Amino acid sequence: MRLGLLGLGRIGAFHAATLCALPVVDSLVVADLDPARAQDVADEVGAEAAGSLDAVLRAGVDGVVIAAASDAHPGLLTAAVEAGLPVFCEKPLARELPQSVEVLRRLDGSEVPVHIGYQRRFDPGFRAAKAAVRSGELGWLHTLRSTTFDPSPPPPAYIATSGGMFRDCGVHDYDAVRWVTGREVVEVYATGSNRGDPSFSTAGDVDTSAALLTLDDGTLALVSNGRYNGRGYDVRLEVHGSKDSVAVGLEDGLPLRSVEPGTSFPAGPPHAAFMQRFHNAYRTELEAFTEVVAGRRPSPCTVADALEAEYVAEACSRSLREHRPVRIEEVR
DSSP states (O other): OEEEEEOOSHHHHHHHHHHHTSTTOOEEEEEOSSHHHHHHHHHHHTOEEOSSHHHHHTSOOSEEEEOSOGGGHHHHHHHHHHTTOOEEEESOSSSSHHHHHHHHHHHTTOOSOEEEEOGGGGSHHHHHHHHHHHHTTTOSEEEEEEEEEOSSOOOHHHHHHSOOHIIIIIHHHHHHHHHHHOOOEEEEEEEEEOOSOTHHHHTTOOSEEEEEEEETTSOEEEEEEESOOTTOOEEEEEEEESSOEEEESOSTTOOOOOOSTTOOOOOSOOOOSHHHHTHHHHHHHHHHHHHHHTTSSOOSSOHHHHHHHHHHHHHHHHHHHHTSOEEGGGTO
């Protein structure tokens, strides 16, 4: 299988190494807006460097992985689909919700598969939590607690173009809540604050946020996001039901220090970054995409799936601005 990779920033370079290590991938063609960077990554992982992003689509590839900046996602995604190439695209669909909705409209009726990247769907802990919910062993659900804390903030240039805390960071939690429970979010109430770098305030963003999600069956989900978790990269999900409760992320890499006497958990060291925490999940996710390209499975996360999480993020942004609960139907 011959694949193309567009965008070679931190996650793109990581994907390049992962793809080249997959037995089913015979060759990889990479491109970036910085040709020198594309050549450097190609030399490092054993891929081919193309002269431009468009050149990858004409390089005889069987499918395309998009890891470019969010602003570039709509154009690259639609161009690949129009070329008849199956696409894996990192979230979000676009930097702003109207652009994401337009992507869905433009692809309406297309039979070319599109797989949007939400790697938590491929993490063993999240998959086990979903299985526990589906089996009924937890009883009826009443509360979820979802956490994503970065160890340090991204650069100011990234913050300015990220789409904001809810769209850039929290959207992973919203997708996980929907996917694990099989339910839809109907209302949100969100708040946030800034106590760190002023670049967040300058960009109209927050560095710490909390959102209360109400699901369509009455289950409540509490989502906490932050950019200053000095101990490490922290992603957890608790699922509490009438019969039992389970947790994702309570393992030795948990970046949380117990002060209970005689307690040695977690043994550490803490996860330092998202690529360490989800290394295996990213590999499994890209393996799934190769199966999509081969026609052996449908997309594990469609454009429509991804858009649902973005609606939640948009409702949270509006709730923060207007200091009120926001129904999801208001932002559709």
